[in-house]
Amino acid sequence: MSFGMTGCGFGWAVMLLALWRPATACPELCTCTGLRISCVDAERSIMAFPKLESEADMENVTDIYIANQISFTSINERDLEFYRSLRNLTVINTKLAYIARLAFQSNPKLQYLNLKENNLSKLSWRTFRHLNISYLLLAGNPLQCLCDNMWLKQWRVEEAEELLCVEEGGKRRALATLTLPDCVLPTVTLTPTNVTMKKGLNVTLTCNTSGMPTPNLTWTTCKLNSAFKEEGSGQISRSQLKLTNVSSLDNKCRITCRSDNMVGESEASVELDILFPPVISKLTDAIPDHHWCIPFSVSGNPKPKLRWLLDEQPIQEGKFIHTMIHDYSEGEYHGCLQLDSPTHINNGMYTLLARNQFGEDSKAVSAHFMHEPWNVSEPLYYDDTPLGPPEDKVAVYVVVGIAAITFTGFVLMLVILKFGRNSKFGIKGFVLFHNVPVEVVAR
Ligand SMILES: *[C@@H]1O[C@H](CO)[C@@H](O)[C@H](O)[C@H]1NC(C)=O
Ligand SMILES: *[C@@H]1O[C@H](CO)[C@@H](O)[C@H](O)[C@H]1NC(C)=O
Ligand SMILES: *[C@@H]1O[C@H](CO)[C@@H](O)[C@H](O)[C@H]1NC(C)=O
Ligand SMILES: *[C@@H]1O[C@H](CO)[C@@H](O)[C@H](O)[C@H]1NC(C)=O
Ligand SMILES: *[C@@H]1O[C@H](CO)[C@@H](O)[C@H](O)[C@H]1NC(C)=O
Numbered sequence: 357m358s359f360g361m362t363g364c365g366f367g368w369a370v371m372l373l374a375l376w377r378p379a380t381a382c383p384e385l386c387t388c389t390g391l392r393i394s395c396v397d398a399e400r401s402i403m404a405f406p407k408l409e410s411e412a413d414m415e416n417v418t419d420i421y422i423a424n425q426i427s428f429t430s431i432n433e434r435d436l437e438f439y440r441s442l443r444n445l446t447v448i449n450t451k452l453a454y455i456a457r458l459a460f461q462s463n464p465k466l467q468y469l470n471l472k473e474n475n476l477s478k479l480s481w482r483t484f485r486h487l488n489i490s491y492l493l494l495a496g497n498p499l500q501c502l503c504d505n506m507w508l509k510q511w512r513v514e515e516a517e518e519l520l521c522v523e524e525g526g527k528r529r530a531l532a533t534l535t536l537p538d539c540v541l542p543t544v545t546l547t548p549t550n551v552t553m554k555k556g557l558n559v560t561l562t563c564n565t566s567g568m569p570t571p572n573l574t575w576t577t578c579k580l581n582s583a584f585k586e587e588g589s590g591q592i593s594r595s596q597l598k599l600t601n602v603s604s605l606d607n608k609c610r611i612t613c614r615s616d617n618m619v620g621e622s623e624a625s626v627e628l629d630i631l632f633p634p635v636i637s638k639l640t641d642a643i644p645d646h647h648w649c650i651p652f653s654v655s656g657n658p659k660p661k662l663r664w665l666l667d668e669q670p671i672q673e674g675k676f677i678h679t680m681i682h683d684y685s686e687g688e689y690h691g692c693l694q695l696d697s698p699t700h701i702n703n704g705m706y707t708l709l710a711r712n713q714f715g716e717d718s719k720a721v722s723a724h725f726m727h728e729p730w731n732v733s734e735p736l737y738y739d740d741t742p743l744g745p746p747e748d749k750v751a752v753y754v755v756v757g758i759a760a761i762t763f764t765g766f767v768l769m770l771v772i773l774k775f776g777r778n779s780k781f782g783i784k785g786f787v788l789f790h791n792v793p794v795e796v797v798a799r
Contacts, residue, residue: 381408381409381410381413382408383395383402383406383407383408385397385400385401385402386402386406388408391416391417391418391419391441392417392418392419392420392421393406393408393417393419393420393421394419394420394421394422394423395421395422395423395425396421396422396423396424397424398424398425401424401425401426401427401428401450402422402425402427402428403427403428404428404435405428405431405432405435405436406420406422407435407438411438414438414439414440415438415439415440415441416441417439417441417442418441418442418443418444418465419442419443419444419445420439420442420444420445420446421444421446422446422447422448422450423446423447423448423449423450424448424449424450425449425450425451426450426451427451428447428450428451428452429450429451429452429453429454429475430452430453430454430455430456431447431452431454431455431456431459432454432456432459433456433457433458433459433461435456435459436459436460436462436463437461437462438462439462439463440462440463440464440465441465442463442465442466443465443466443467443468444467444468445466445468445469445470446468446470447470447471447474448470448471448472448473448474449472449473449474450473450474450475451474451475452471452474452475452476453474453475453476453477455476455479455483456483457480457482457483458483459483460483460484460486460487461486463487464486464487466487466489467487467488467489467490467491468489468490468491469484469489469491469492469493470491470493471492471493471494471497472493472494472495472496472497473495473496473497474496474497475497475498476494476497476498476499477497477498477499477500477522478499478500478502478504478505479494479499479504479505479508480504480507480618481507481511481618481620484511485621492511494508494519495518495519495520498522499519499520499521499522499531500521500522501521501522501523501524501529501531501534501536502521502536503536503538503539503569503618503619504618505521505531506534506536506539506618506619507618507619507620508531509531509532509534510541510620518530519531519532521534538568538569539568539569539619540566540567540568540619541567541617541619541620541622542565542566542567542571542615542616542617542619542620542621542622543565543566543567543615543622544563544564544565544613544614544615544622544623544624545563545564545565545624546561546562546563546613546624546625546626547561547562547564548561548626549626550626550629551626551627551628551629552629552631553602553629553630553631554630554631554632554714555602555603555604555630555631555632556601556602557601557602558598558599558600558601558602559598559599559602560596560597560598560599561596561597561598561599561611561613561626562594562595562596563575563594563595563596563597563613563615563624564593564594565593565594565613565615566593567615567617567619568617568619569617569618570591570592570593570617571591571593571615571616571617571621572590572591572615572616572617573588573589573590573591573592573593573595573613573614573615574589574590574613574614574615575589575595575597575611575612575613575614576611576612576614577597577609577610577611577612578606578609578610578611580599580603580606580609581603581605581606582599582600582601582602582603582606583599583600583601584597584598584599584600585597585598585600586598595613597611597613602628602630603630604630604632604635604655604657604687605687606628606630607628607629607630607632607657607687608627608628608629608687609627609628610625610626610627610628611625611626611627611628612624612625613625629657630657631657631658631714632655632656632657632714633656633712633714633715633716633717634654634655634656634660634710634711634712634715634716634717635654635655635656635710635717636652636653636654636708636710636717636718636719637653637654637655637688638651638652638653639651639652639706639708639719639720639721640652640721641721641722641723641724642695642698642723642724642725645692647692647694647695647696648694648695648696648697648698648725649692649693649694649695650692650693650695650706650721650723651690651691651692652690652691652692652693652708652719653688653689653690654688654689654708654710654717655687655688655689656710656712656714656717657712658712658713659689659712660689660710660711660712660716660717661710661711661712662679662708662709662710663708663709663711664679664693664706664707664708664709665706665707665709666702666704666705666706666707667704667705668705668707671693675696676695676696676697677693677694677695677696677698678693678694679691679692679693679694680692680693680694693706693708695725698725699725700725702723702725703723703724703725704722704723705720705721705722705723706720706721706722706723707719707720708720
């Protein structure tokens, strides 16, 4: 098409394209209806997993149905990568013999997997590890009576009871009653089971595993701040993780030892409980919120006890002034000394004392509580002598109210006079009113 296309011609082209799309988007030999793709033509078989033209089209497909395809043999690593919404996959009565270990890595919603009447002889549990499969149908495949397939006995495989496997001589037998030598699910023990220790000390975690074939042993940890050294991992039956000079930053860190082989996997883990004295990392001047708040952040294990001093005198906490912990994150407790309607008499030097059985920390801040001049209720706060009869209160409210309204009106007028004509600095409403006529004129 030429670039000199008129707007009208372009419109037609778009319409034609729109009409063409459904026909070209669906792979040849398959039919696509809504969110379902099905390839069932027994006369002409697909050779590879069906794909749509664009990634966006594949994104919402929930159902793929492939049946009676004599040239369909494998599901490869990236065949399903764009079918992120896929729930139902049926591949029946084909020559499917191979499914890549990572074939379903992009299909977290996959639930129903019907693979009956194919040519599968081996299948790994790792292919399905991350999925929440509720149906896995495998009947009618020449599954071999090998350790590789023994995981099927423990897995939630539909009709696992009836699943048959083929022995070397070609004889078929029930997988459910099959036992093989040297084919054992791994077990793991992690010691110690409870790591409660002071910071700065050393600890060695030991992981023992059994299982046949020899499992692969791996450690996973949070991002450790302590120095650590792994002694032995991979295909061995015992590994150690040595932590030296443990850091308080690793408190509550979870350490896991995992062991897997072709039969399955198991794991054990422990959470580090690292004892350390309190550290106050933050204490800042009061901020007005719903209440007034003197914010602080403090760490320590066990959780420190907190006390406050105002100008070196202990503060009695009560209804109007008390410590609040709002959350625990990144190893610290974050909170406020919360004050209800403080006045100038609350100004002063606030000291926070944090203590547990391993030590203590303190920090001080000078806090100022000020009232904005336009705070209507202020006179009532500052005046220690009670007001007279109720009419007096009303009079105060009326006077202050009128003053506030007048003041607001005055400020508004100033704003209008100063910025109203200059649309750049105008209030939103002004920008609109100001600009519309200009645009009309420009056309
Ligand atoms: C896929 O679904 C999402 C959300 O339902 C929708 O916004 C999007 O347009 C759909 N994409 C296609 C190609 O239909
Ligand atoms: C998946 O397919 C099966 C059989 O065709 C059907 O019974 C089931 O309702 C489908 N599930 C979803 C989530 O589409
Ligand atoms: C761990 O051990 C410590 C001290 O030995 C004990 O106080 C704590 O309750 C134990 N924790 C668990 C979860 O067993
Ligand atoms: C053991 O597991 C690790 C981590 O999962 C992996 O990188 C490694 O390839 C595995 N080794 C064997 C022999 O399976
Ligand atoms: C232990 O770690 C702390 C920092 O976390 C460091 O200051 C100290 O020097 C270390 N001690 C030793 C013996 O390495």
